[in-house]
Structure formats: structure tokens, C-alpha cells
Amino acid sequence: MKLLSLTVLLALLPMGSALADAVDAAKSPQGYGSKAYVWNRMNPEQIDVLRKSGDAARGREAFRACSGCHKPDGFGLIDGTYPKLAGQHAAVIVKQVTDVRAGIRANPKMAPFASRHAVNTQEIADIAVFLAAQRTARENGKGPGERLSRGEELYKKGCTTCHGERGQGSEARIYPAVAAQHYGYLLRELEHIKGGTRGNAHPRMVRALRGYSAGDLAAVADYLSRMPGGEPTPVVQAGETVNDFPVVARLP
Numbered sequence: 001m002k003l004l005s006l007t008v009l010l011a012l013l014p015m016g017s018a019l020a021d022a023v024d025a026a027k028s029p030q031g032y033g034s035k036a037y038v039w040n041r042m043n044p045e046q047i048d049v050l051r052k053s054g055d056a057a058r059g060r061e062a063f064r065a066c067s068g069c070h071k072p073d074g075f076g077l078i079d080g081t082y083p084k085l086a087g088q089h090a091a092v093i094v095k096q097v098t099d100v101r102a103g104i105r106a107n108p109k110m111a112p113f114a115s116r117h118a119v120n121t122q123e124i125a126d127i128a129v130f131l132a133a134q135r136t137a138r139e140n141g142k143g144p145g146e147r148l149s150r151g152e153e154l155y156k157k158g159c160t161t162c163h164g165e166r167g168q169g170s171e172a173r174i175y176p177a178v179a180a181q182h183y184g185y186l187l188r189e190l191e192h193i194k195g196g197t198r199g200n201a202h203p204r205m206v207r208a209l210r211g212y213s214a215g216d217l218a219a220v221a222d223y224l225s226r227m228p229g230g231e232p233t234p235v236v237q238a239g240e241t242v243n244d245f246p247v248v249a250r251l252p
């Protein structure tokens with residue numbers, strides 16, 4: 001029950017309170033860098049969600065709880081304040097939301113809206129399947145476009161083993177798609193990952209970013225923001241609305 005207390009506390013806080021801001025700046029107590037941290041240990045709620053079948057039509061409805069920030073088409077905000085979720089792998093969505101609920105990834109702005117009071121585990125499964133199949137025609141936010149060849153060089157050297165040549169990530173391995181994400185969000189995450197303050201991060205990724213200068217982080221973020229999106233194969237094929245999570249085969 002200890003794991004739940006932070007989320008519950010945040011859910012009860014008024015938005016924008018001083019305490020929420022303090023938590024925003026702090027590391028997650030169970031997150032990356034803490035003794036307890038093991039990448040993707042699969043918290044019980046994550047397993048519970050992955051065992052469900054998600055329904056994209058129901059997910060579209062349930063996503064109303066999220067669309068104030070992430071927008072009804074899952075585009076987020078072009079400046080990256082809110083990430084684009086359309087086209088992200090379903091298993092990645094499930095991991096991020098349940099990591100926030102378990103206090104592993106801190107997100108005080110979103111926590112009250114993604115808390116157990118707001119959405120249940122079936123709704124998380126439904127939303128994840130909806131988002132994975134969702135596409136948006138809107139152009140994502142791009143960087144200044146000045147050091148793209150440096151960005152490409154760095155990305156191909158340290159990042160493609162997990163995120164793929166085309167930034168497509170992997171549903172089966174729960175690696176996020178990073179292509180055509182908003183530049184502002186990519187850069188912010190890379191800064192948090194490198195600095196060890198993003199509550200969930202793969203230790204090998206943190207290592208890969210170790211020698212990056214601020215300019216290198218910006219160059220990679222810019223390169224990714226300009227990769228064509230829509231790459232991840234929709235888990236939901238056309239005409240199909242119900243989907244089981246492929247990673248379930250590997251669950252304990």
C-alpha cells in the first residue's frame with residue numbers, strides 16, 4: 001500500500017499547489033536512481049491492465065478524462081507541454097500511466113486525472129488500444145533544424161538498438177516510439193533522463209546519454225521530431241476494435 005500513498009495524496013491536492021510543484025521538481029521515491037528501482041519490474045496493476053482486452057471504441061469515450069490536456073485526437077500541444085499520444089504503442093501507454101499511479105514516474109499535473117478515482121484498469125486498457133490505433137494529421141512541433149546531421153549521427157550510434165532506425169520503438173519490448181513527437185517534449189524528457197530525474201528510464205539509455213552536451217540533446221530531439229510519424233503498426237487493424245496485449249505472452 002505504500003506505493004499508492006503518493007498518488008492518493010496528489011489526487012487530493014488542489015492543482016498547482018506549492019506541494020505539487022515541489023513534488024514536480026523532486027525525484028520519484030521509487031523511481032530511477034533509488035535503491036528499489038529495477039527497469040520495468042511490471043507492477044501488479046500494469047500486469048492487471050495487460051491481461052485485459054482493450055476496446056478502442058470504449059477507449060475513445062474514456063479518453064475524455066485526458067483530452068483536456070492531450071486533446072481529443074491525442075495530439076497534445078505543439079510546444080510539447082503535453083506529449084503526443086496518438087500512435088504510441090499500447091503497452092507503452094499502459095506502462096507510463098501505471099508507473100505514474102505507482103509513484104515511479106512523477107507527473108503531478110496529470111496524476112489527479114489518471115488516478116484510480118478517475119479511471120479504472122479496464123479504461124486504461126481501452127484508452128491504450130484507442131491511442132495506439134489513433135492517427136493525427138496535425139504537424140508536430142519541430143526543432144530549429146540546425147544540427148540535424150549531428151542528431152542523426154548520435155541517434156544511430158546510441159539509440160537505434162531500442163528505438164529503431166525509424167524511431168518506431170517496440171510494442172513487444174515496451175520501448176516508446178519517438179518519431180514525430182513534439183520537439184519541446186523530447187528535449188525535456190532527454191534532459192530529465194540524462195539528469196536522472198525521470199522516474200522511469202532504462203539504465204542503458206541513461207548511460208548512452210552520458211557524454212551528450214546540451215547542444216547534442218537538442219540535436220537528437222530535433223532529428224527525432226523530423227522523422228516521419230505513424231510508423232508503429234496499429235495493434236488494432238482496420239475494422240477491428242478489440243485487442244489483447246501482445247506482451248501478455250511474456251508475463252509472469
Ligand code: HEC
Nearest residue numbers: 065066069081082083093096097107109110113114119127
Ligand atoms: C492536466 C493535464 C493532463 C491530463 C488531464 C492528462 N495528462 Fe497525460 N501527461 C500530462 C503531462 C504534462 C505529461 C508529460 C509529463 C512529463 O513531462 O514527464 C503527460 C504524459 C502522459 C503520458 C506519457 C507519454 C510518453 O510518451 O511517455 C501518457 C501515456 C499520458 N500522459 C496519458 C494520459 C492519460 C491516459 C490521461 C487520462 C486518463 C492523461 N494522460 C491525462 C498531462 C496530462
Ligand code: HEC
Nearest residue numbers: 158159162175176178186189200201202204205208209220
Ligand atoms: C536499452 C534501451 C534504450 C536505449 C539504448 C535508449 N532508450 Fe530511450 N527509452 C527507452 C525506454 C524503455 C523508454 C521509456 C522509459 C520507461 O518506460 O521506463 C525510453 C524513453 C525515451 C524517450 C522519452 C519518450 C517518451 O515518449 O516519453 C526519449 C526521447 C528517448 N528514450 C530517447 C532516446 C535516445 C535519444 C537514446 C540514445 C541516446 C535512447 N533513447 C536510448 C529505452 C531505450
